[in-house]
Amino acid sequence: MALNVALVSPTQQVWSGEASFVSARTTEGDLGVLPGHAPLFGVLVDGAVSIKGTDGTTQEFTVRGGFLSVSNDRVSILTESVG
Amino acid sequence: MGAQLRVYRRRMRSVKATKKITKAMELISASRIVKAQQRVTASTPYANELTRAVSAVATYSSTNHPLTTPHENPRRAAILIISADRGMAGAYSTNAIKEGERLAALLRERGLQVSNFLVGRKAVNYYKFRNREMAGTWTGFSDNPTYENAKEVADSLLSAFLSDSTDSNGVDEIHIIFTQFKSMLTQEATAKRMIPLEVVESSAPVPTGLLPMYEFEPNAGEVLNALLPRYIEARIFNAMLQSAASEHAARRRAMKSATDNAEDLIKSLTRLANAARQAEITQEISEIVGGADALASASAGSE
Numbered sequence: 001m002a003l004n005v006a007l008v009s010p011t012q013q014v015w016s017g018e019a020s021f022v023s024a025r026t027t028e029g030d031l032g033v034l035p036g037h038a039p040l041f042g043v044l045v046d047g048a049v050s051i052k053g054t055d056g057t058t059q060e061f062t063v064r065g066g067f068l069s070v071s072n073d074r075v076s077i078l079t080e081s082v083g
Numbered sequence: 084m085g086a087q088l089r090v091y092r093r094r095m096r097s098v099k100a101t102k103k104i105t106k107a108m109e110l111i112s113a114s115r116i117v118k119a120q121q122r123v124t125a126s127t128p129y130a131n132e133l134t135r136a137v138s139a140v141a142t143y144s145s146t147n148h149p150l151t152t153p154h155e156n157p158r159r160a161a162i163l164i165i166s167a168d169r170g171m172a173g174a175y176s177t178n179a180i181k182e183g184e185r186l187a188a189l190l191r192e193r194g195l196q197v198s199n200f201l202v203g204r205k206a207v208n209y210y211k212f213r214n215r216e217m218a219g220t221w222t223g224f225s226d227n228p229t230y231e232n233a234k235e236v237a238d239s240l241l242s243a244f245l246s247d248s249t250d251s252n253g254v255d256e257i258h259i260i261f262t263q264f265k266s267m268l269t270q271e272a273t274a275k276r277m278i279p280l281e282v283v284e285s286s287a288p289v290p291t292g293l294l295p296m297y298e299f300e301p302n303a304g305e306v307l308n309a310l311l312p313r314y315i316e317a318r319i320f321n322a323m324l325q326s327a328a329s330e331h332a333a334r335r336r337a338m339k340s341a342t343d344n345a346e347d348l349i350k351s352l353t354r355l356a357n358a359a360r361q362a363e364i365t366q367e368i369s370e371i372v373g374g375a376d377a378l379a380s381a382s383a384g385s386e
Binding site: 006008009010011012013026027028031038039040041042043067069071076078080 | 122125126128129132133135136139140230233296297298299300301305306309310313316317320
């Protein structure tokens with residue numbers, strides 16, 4: 001099982017694909033998502049989002065605010081801008 | 084060269100010069116439509132994800148947020164009209180402005196006061212000429228809007244919404260008028276209510292019955308507070324991008340018909356000029372023949 005991840009900004013889809021682990025920082029603190037996570041909706045603060053792909057590579061993005069939603073192994077990260 | 088012929092030639096030159104300009108504008112617009120369309124497509128994933136998120140939150144939280152629940156006794160509504168900065172686009176701006184008038188009449192019937200927020204020089208000039216009050220105006224980016232532009236507009240609309248409607252600039256409802264880009268050939272001025280939310284509005288059908296029970300972090304109210312301004316921004320941004328694409332398409336069509344008309348005009352002027360030239364030649368011949376005849380008969384009489 002893998003997570004289906006999409007990182008999108010208003011002007012473009014920054015990254016999308018399969019991943020085994022996603023971590024991001026919400027207003028409550030750091031948060032990690034593994035396959036099978038319960039449906040969740042979180043508000044992100046400025047910080048790093050890291051996505052560990054199924055092929056073992058890790059992608060790091062710096063986001064400026066945004067949202068993270070998880071449902072049925074589908075993770076979407078919405079952010080205003082990606083640094 | 085006769086006077087008639089000279090007039091025709093002068094008119095043909097001027098029409099030809101105009102045709103060159105309209106042809107160039109047509110080609111420029113044609114190339115920009117594609118870019119504008121790509122920007123609309125690029126912004127869709129974000130808009131779709133946000134719509135999903137907002138529908139999920141709105142459905143699964145019982146919080147009564149002012150952005151989702153209609154005001155019990157609305158007094159004032161805001162209309163945001165997105166028009167063009169430049170003309171030469173046929174009825175593009177006029178259609179949007181007319182749609183605005185229609186919506187304003189509808190709102191007044193409901194007993195609401197209307198405050199106008201205008202994007203694009205054409206709408207601003209229309210309202211300025213009629214000495215109407217404008218709550219906010221933005222110009223200079225109609226054919227290539229950025230997210231920052233949309234944010235600016237959204238900020239001012241939201242602050243009007245969040246201030247009390249009993250004072251002069253607060254509003255209870257926000258409507259938007261933009262030109263939907265349906266295809267290269269069809270664009271339609273559309274009015275939509277933005278606040279209170281009509282959440283069921285997205286190109287992708289919202290999955291029914293599949294929306295999961297979400298955990299909210301930190302809590303549903305906070306999430307809505309953070310989410311809805313972004314949602315409004317994304318809606319306005321999408322509307323602006325679609326309007327920009329529509330503007331280019333409308334301009335291309337208007338310039339194409341202008342070029343065609345110029346061609347027809349040149350054709351008929353060429354015919355007229357040819358006829359005038361021929362008439363001139365005929366007249367000269369008959370004058371020469373007549374002159375020769377007169378000379379011949381004069382010299383015949385003297386002998």
